[in-house]
Amino acid sequence: MKLSEKYVLSLPALIYLGIFFVLPIIIMVSISFMLSGDFGGVKPLFNYESHQLHTNLTLNNYKYVFHTYFIWQLILRTIFYSLLTTVFCLILGYPIALLISRSGDKLKNILLLLIIIPFWSCFLIRVYAWMIILGPNDAINKLVNLVRDYFGLAHINLLYTSFSVILCMVYINLPFMILPLYANLEKHNIDLLEAGQDLGASSLKIFLNITLPLSLPGILIGSVLVFIPSMGMFVIPELFGSNCTYMIGNLIKQQFLQTMNWPLGSVTAIIMTFIVVIISLFGNYLSEYLKETENVED
Amino acid sequence: MNILEIKNVSKIYNDNLILDNISLNILKGEFFTLLGPSGCGKTTLLRMIAGFTTPDSGKIFLEGKDITNLQPEERPLHTIFQTYALFPHMTVFGNIAFPLKMAKWSKEKIKIQVEELLDDVKLTKYKNRFPSELSGGQKQRVAIARSLVNRPKLLLLDEPLSALDARLREHMHMELVKLQEETGVTFVYVTHDQSEALALSSRMAVLNLGIIEQLDHPVIVYSKPKTYFVADFLGKCNILKAKIIDILDNSIVLFVGNLIEIEINVEEPNIYKKGQVGWYAIRPEKIKLRRIKNDDTMSTESDNDKYINSGTVVSYFYYGHSTLYEILLKNNAKIQVMLFNNKSEDLKFFKDNSEVYIAFNPNSGNFIEEI
Amino acid sequence: MWKINTSKTVKIFSLITFLFLYIPIIIIILYSFNKSRIGINWSGFTLNWYRILIHDDNLIHAAINSLVIASISSLIAVVFGSFAGIALHKYKIPFFSYLIYIPIVVPEIVVGLSLLLFFILINFTLGYASVVLAHIAFSISFVTLTVISRMDDYDDSVISAARDLGAGPVKAFFLILIPSLLPGIIAGGLMAFTLSIDDFIITFFSAGAGTTTLPLFIYSMIKVGVTPEINAISSIIIIFTLIMAYFVSKLSPTMFE
Numbered sequence: 071m072k073l074s075e076k077y078v079l080s081l082p083a084l085i086y087l088g089i090f091f092v093l094p095i096i097i098m099v100s101i102s103f104m105l106s107g108d109f110g111g112v113k114p115l116f117n118y119e120s121h122q123l124h125t126n127l128t129l130n131n132y133k134y135v136f137h138t139y140f141i142w143q144l145i146l147r148t149i150f151y152s153l154l155t156t157v158f159c160l161i162l163g164y165p166i167a168l169l170i171s172r173s174g175d176k177l178k179n180i181l182l183l184l185i186i187i188p189f190w191s192c193f194l195i196r197v198y199a200w201m202i203i204l205g206p207n208d209a210i211n212k213l214v215n216l217v218r219d220y221f222g223l224a225h226i227n228l229l230y231t232s233f234s235v236i237l238c239m240v241y242i243n244l245p246f247m248i249l250p251l252y253a254n255l256e257k258h259n260i261d262l263l264e265a266g267q268d269l270g271a272s273s274l275k276i277f278l279n280i281t282l283p284l285s286l287p288g289i290l291i292g293s294v295l296v297f298i299p300s301m302g303m304f305v306i307p308e309l310f311g312s313n314c315t316y317m318i319g320n321l322i323k324q325q326f327l328q329t330m331n332w333p334l335g336s337v338t339a340i341i342m343t344f345i346v347v348i349i350s351l352f353g354n355y356l357s358e359y360l361k362e363t364e365n366v367e368d
Numbered sequence: 369m370n371i372l373e374i375k376n377v378s379k380i381y382n383d384n385l386i387l388d389n390i391s392l393n394i395l396k397g398e399f400f401t402l403l404g405p406s407g408c409g410k411t412t413l414l415r416m417i418a419g420f421t422t423p424d425s426g427k428i429f430l431e432g433k434d435i436t437n438l439q440p441e442e443r444p445l446h447t448i449f450q451t452y453a454l455f456p457h458m459t460v461f462g463n464i465a466f467p468l469k470m471a472k473w474s475k476e477k478i479k480i481q482v483e484e485l486l487d488d489v490k491l492t493k494y495k496n497r498f499p500s501e502l503s504g505g506q507k508q509r510v511a512i513a514r515s516l517v518n519r520p521k522l523l524l525l526d527e528p529l530s531a532l533d534a535r536l537r538e539h540m541h542m543e544l545v546k547l548q549e550e551t552g553v554t555f556v557y558v559t560h561d562q563s564e565a566l567a568l569s570s571r572m573a574v575l576n577l578g579i580i581e582q583l584d585h586p587v588i589v590y591s592k593p594k595t596y597f598v599a600d601f602l603g604k605c606n607i608l609k610a611k612i613i614d615i616l617d618n619s620i621v622l623f624v625g626n627l628i629e630i631e632i633n634v635e636e637p638n639i640y641k642k643g644q645v646g647w648y649a650i651r652p653e654k655i656k657l658r659r660i661k662n663d664d665t666m667s668t669e670s671d672n673d674k675y676i677n678s679g680t681v682v683s684y685f686y687y688g689h690s691t692l693y694e695i696l697l698k699n700n701a702k703i704q705v706m707l708f709n710n711k712s713e714d715l716k717f718f719k720d721n722s723e724v725y726i727a728f729n730p731n732s733g734n735f736i737e738e739i
Numbered sequence: 740m741w742k743i744n745t746s747k748t749v750k751i752f753s754l755i756t757f758l759f760l761y762i763p764i765i766i767i768i769l770y771s772f773n774k775s776r777i778g779i780n781w782s783g784f785t786l787n788w789y790r791i792l793i794h795d796d797n798l799i800h801a802a803i804n805s806l807v808i809a810s811i812s813s814l815i816a817v818v819f820g821s822f823a824g825i826a827l828h829k830y831k832i833p834f835f836s837y838l839i840y841i842p843i844v845v846p847e848i849v850v851g852l853s854l855l856l857f858f859i860l861i862n863f864t865l866g867y868a869s870v871v872l873a874h875i876a877f878s879i880s881f882v883t884l885t886v887i888s889r890m891d892d893y894d895d896s897v898i899s900a901a902r903d904l905g906a907g908p909v910k911a912f913f914l915i916l917i918p919s920l921l922p923g924i925i926a927g928g929l930m931a932f933t934l935s936i937d938d939f940i941i942t943f944f945s946a947g948a949g950t951t952t953l954p955l956f957i958y959s960m961i962k963v964g965v966t967p968e969i970n971a972i973s974s975i976i977i978i979f980t981l982i983m984a985y986f987v988s989k990l991s992p993t994m995f996e
Contacts, residue, residue: 075908076830083823083879084835090876091841094853097860111859162759165752183988188760191980192937194957195973199763202770202965244760273746295843302846305939309961319848326852336856339849350844420899440902453900457918470905514904 102336103127112332131333135341141321145341148318151232152300155239156247159296160289162240163247167288168281170248171255182252189245197306200238204229204310230312238306243299247292254288255281287357294353301346318342371396371554372417372522377426379412379578386412387423388578394522394556395571399548401557403565404575405601410558413575414524417556418447430521441470445522446515450530452507454499454514461486461495464514471518481517489513505536516551525557529564541567562602566590574598591651592734599649599736604692606655606703610648610735612640622735624648627699628675630730640735650733652692652706658725676727679703695726764977771970788971798972801956804867808952809935812871816878817928823879824886824927825916828893839884842877850877851944858945865947873945874938878931885930889923926990933983937976 105113105126113126135141170181188196203210211228218225228234258281266276304319318338325335372394379387387409394400402410415421417428419440427436435443446467454463461482468478486492489509499507508528515523525544529537545568548555559565565572566586573583574597582594593599599607614621619633620640630648634640658676679697693705705726771789775782792798827836842850851873858869897919901911917924939954946955953976960969 076826076832079822079826080830080832080835083819083883084832084838086819086879087835087838087841087876090854090857090872091838091850094857095845095849097856098849098853101856162752162756165749166756168749169753179988183984184757185760186988187981187984188764190933190937190984191764191977192939192954192957192973194939194954194961195767195976196763198957198961198965198969198973199767201961202766202970203763205965241759241763244756298844298846302848304848319846322848322852326855332856335852339852343845343849346846347844418899418903420902439907440899441905441907447900447903449896449900451894451896453894453896455897455901455915455919457921466901466906467904470910518905 098336099340101332102131102340103129104333106331106333111330131337135334135337141318141338144316144318144321145345148301148303148342149345151236151239151303151317152297154236155243155300156293156296158236158240159244159247160293163244163251163292164289167248167251167255170252171258185245185248185252189249193242194305196242197238197309200234200241201229201309204234204237229310230315232315234310235306235315235317238310239300239303242306243296246295246299250291250295251285251288254285254291258284287360290353290357290360294350297353298346298350301342369396370394371431372556373429373432374413374417375427375429377413377416377423377428379409379416379421379424381412385578387416389426390578390580391426392573392580392583394554397552397554398570399545399555399557399568401559401565401569401572402575403559403562403572403602405560407577408575409578410560410575411526414447414526414556414558417522418445418524419443444520445524446520447524447526448511448515448528450527452499452511452528452531454507454510456499459496459498460491460502460510463499463510464517467514467518485513485517504532505540508532508540512547516547516553519551520553522554522556525555527559528557530559530561537564544568566602574601576601591732593649593736595739596647596649596736599647604652604704604706605649606652606733607647607649607736608701608703610646612642612644612646612735615640615642620735622648625697625699625701627697627701628677630675632730632733632735634735640737644737646738647736648733649736650728652704653690653708654732655703655705655726655728657693657695657705657707658727659722660725675730676725678723678725681722681724693724695724697726767970768974768977771967771974773967773970776967788967789975791968792971792975795968797951798956801951801953804951805936805953808867808871808874809932812874812878812935813882813928813931815875816882816931817924819875820879820882820927820931821886821917821920821924824883824890825920827883828887828890839880842880847940848944851941854941855944865945866950869945869947870942870950870952873941874935877938877941878935881934882924882927882931885927886920886923889920889926893920922990926987929983929987929990933980933987937980 101112105128107113166181166185170178170185173181205211214228215225262280263276266280267273271279302319303317304323307315307317307320308323319342322335322339322342325331325338370393374390374392374394377387377390378385390409390413402413404410412421416423419435419438419442422437427434429435430443430445455466458466464482464485465478468481473481483492483495486495489512491506491509491513494502494506499510502510511528529540532540541564544555557565557568566589569586571584572586572589574581574589576597582589582598589598590602593602593605596607599605608625610622610624612620613623613629615637616631618637619631620637621629621631623629625648632648677697679695682694682696682702684694685692688709690706690708693707695703695705697703703726772784772786773781774785774787823835823839826832827839854869854873854876855865857863858865863869898911898916901915902908906914937954939958942952942955943958946952951959953972957969957972960966
């Protein structure tokens with residue numbers, strides 16, 4: 071009876087996600103070992119030519135990607151951008167997460183709602199907002215160029231710089247950092263902090279010795295949640311960027327939609343996913359480990 | 369007359385023996401309590417009676433009918449859960465009407481029955497409220513009303529008062545006993561609170577590690593604990609090493625704590641063997657304190673108090689209605705004595721380190737066999 | 740107001756972050772009422788850009804598409820997702836617990852592209868149907884996660900009580916479990932609905948040439964450049980999201996923890 075309930079309830083979703091998440095990823099992995107078709111797509115797995123059966127499976131796609139300098143350059147740049155984004159999100163998000171976790175119930179709900187609203191608004195619109203702010207006609211850009219004038223430097227268009235790309239990625243992903251951090255800080259024992267104050271520690275000391283170490287699991291989860299979408303980003307560099315701010319996502323999109331080289335696109339996408347999954351598994355593992363060691367100390 | 373018979377029931381869960389060949393009968397109309405520490409198997413046994421788990425072996429009969437493998441909804445008995453388990457999306461009325469709806473009663477009949485019951489538990493005012501709008505005590509009353517609305521043969525109560533504060537809990541004790549007497553429904557009550565068990569039950573079973581240590585009237589269980597566990601778990605008790613040194617016609621002679629010889633009456637002396645070791649258990653309130661040997665100002669029944677020993681008061685704890693003294697005896701054993709403060713100057717008599725004599729009637733305590 | 744005193748530094752930094760989060764949004768809304776077509780100079784209040792939107796058939800068409808796609812996908816996802824959430828709360832199902840995290844752990848571009856490959860290889864014409872199928876997939880994940888978090892606070896003895904009081908397993912499920920979980924289920928559904936309306940990346944890859952949703956429409960406009968019409972449509976979407984987020988937070992205040 072119990073067994074059937076378990077499967078009746080879970081099988082529809084299980085099968086659905088199997089077909090629309092797992093199967094497509096398996097297909098992508100298979101394509102990464104196939105030959106690119108002459109006019110896009112892939113060559114059939116087998117063909118029969120001059121009385122011989124050819125298997126069109128190859129590792130060349132991987133070899134090609136591993137040996138192409140500019141792909142690695144893109145990957146490194148993407149990792150660099152994503153790390154910077156994560157760090158800035160942490161710096162901007164930590165105080166606010168701390169503030170929310172320390173506020174009373176009513177204020178807390180209002181502040182949480184204020185964090186969630188931008189998080190739920192259409193991603194494109196939020197990117198677009200920065201196109202207005204950083205655009206050549208906007209005050210910020212004019213101010214920057216005024217300063218550059220003073221130092222005798224040429225005018226720049228702020229929108230098409232790494233600065234803008236990272237700034238916008240920080241803006242987009244900030245809630246991913248704040249929410250898990252808040253969830254962690256919220257669970258801290260207030261008595262512990264008050265005991266610290268009672269024993270005469272300064273607020274900075276309390277923060278460095280109690281709050282910060284205890285919040286490490288939250289920092290890790292938040293960082294993973296910011297890092298993942300940053301690594302896959304292609305819209306922001308495309309809308310704001312130039313060739314020198316392109317990220318790996320732009321290359322993948324190009325390989326699939328413009329040069330129509332599915333196998334190479336698949337390999338690049340798989341390498342990126344691999345990096346992301348390894349880093350997030352590691353972050354998650356570390357966070358669980360820290361949580362456990364904290365519990366032991368209790 | 370037995371309403372429920374549990375026969376040789378065992379349950380193993382994750383390699384742990386939760387219930388070990390339990391057999392017990394519950395009489396029609398009684399208030400029966402299963403008492404034990406957490407993990408003793410009492411809740412498992414209750415869930416088995418309700419039908420949420422099935423025994424690995426053994427059978428359960430309700431009024432002679434085998435219900436061991438019936439689904440919970442097929443059993444004419446109800447459970448009161450520790451968390452009340454009210455349906456959060458239904459009003460008080462809807463909650464109480466639910467069992468009748470499931471039994472396919474007509475709308476009119478449901479209305480009459482539920483309103484009558486609402487009146488009984490004084491909840492008529494609240495019938496359109498949702499559980500989230502009720503206090504703990506009110507939720508409790510809704511849960512009870514909901515379980516009694518279609519007159520079950522048996523009501524199972526799983527630590528129903530543990531979420532209430534002490535004052536409300538005492539009030540609910542009286543309510544529960546009254547309710548049980550009025551409705552005549554058999555109650556099976558699970559608790560880890562010994563005073564609750566003693567106060568409420570007509571009979572009780574003390575469970576430990578999946579076996580029944582003792583099953584009897586609360587007075588017997590308290591005053592004549594059958595096992596070391598029962599003596600230790602229920603209230604405060606002096607449990608002293610003892611050895612049988614003689615067996616007489618209606619009594620046995622014990623050598624207690626390497627200190628004194630006492631003779632206690634037993635029903636069947638011949639079940640014991642000479643030289644058998646065990647414990648002598650006596651409650652602190654059964655022992656008296658005297659400042660001088662043979663001082664009979666302290667007690668009116670001094671004729672029965674045959675055994676007197678001297679020691680010093682090590683410490684005392686004042687509880688208001690009584691004071692608990694810790695006495696260090698000559699053999700370095702410690703003994704607890706509880707005196708009721710029914711005289712005005714009781715405390716003055718026993719300062720720390722003062723020399724005192726203890727006296728007790730041997731038959732106030734009993735012998736516990738070592739298993 | 741405060742559980743424990745927070746230092747001034749924390750408050751000041753928080754204020755800066757809040758400004759950082761909201762200034763761009765406020766700018767869009769303000770500019771949507773600005774008479775001037777180009778630049779940042781405020782040249783007077785107008786509703787003109789909203790008037791233009793109402794008469795833009797392509798935009799209306801895209802908005803209707805988005806609403807239809809979001810409604811269908813969130814409805815189906817609510818059924819699958821809440822059942823799965825209940826099952827996952829009660830039972831350990833190996834592998835499945837990881838499956839629902841795919842849209843969170845795998846970058847969207849990879850999910851979108853792999854779906855594109857899948858649809859092409861099975862000869863499934865890209866269009867409304869493929870977008871709906873893709874949206875159901877990620878919506879199931881989010882509904883399931885919401886229902887699981889809801890179930891974690893749920894008193895399981897409520898279901899036992901229903902069985903005990905005479906309801907069979909099916910009745911207990913539909914008369915007690917589902918209705919008492921309804922606030923969480925609706926919150927999950929609204930979240931799925933909003934995510935579907937707002938989704939750009941997965942839709943971009945699974946829509947094909949002929950199908951336009953609101954975000955795809957906005958994307959094509961943004962590529963051309965900054966215009967007041969985009970400000971106006973963006974403002975409408977922001978207000979809509981605000982209302983949705985408000986309702987979800989009322990229904991399920993703990994869902995983000």
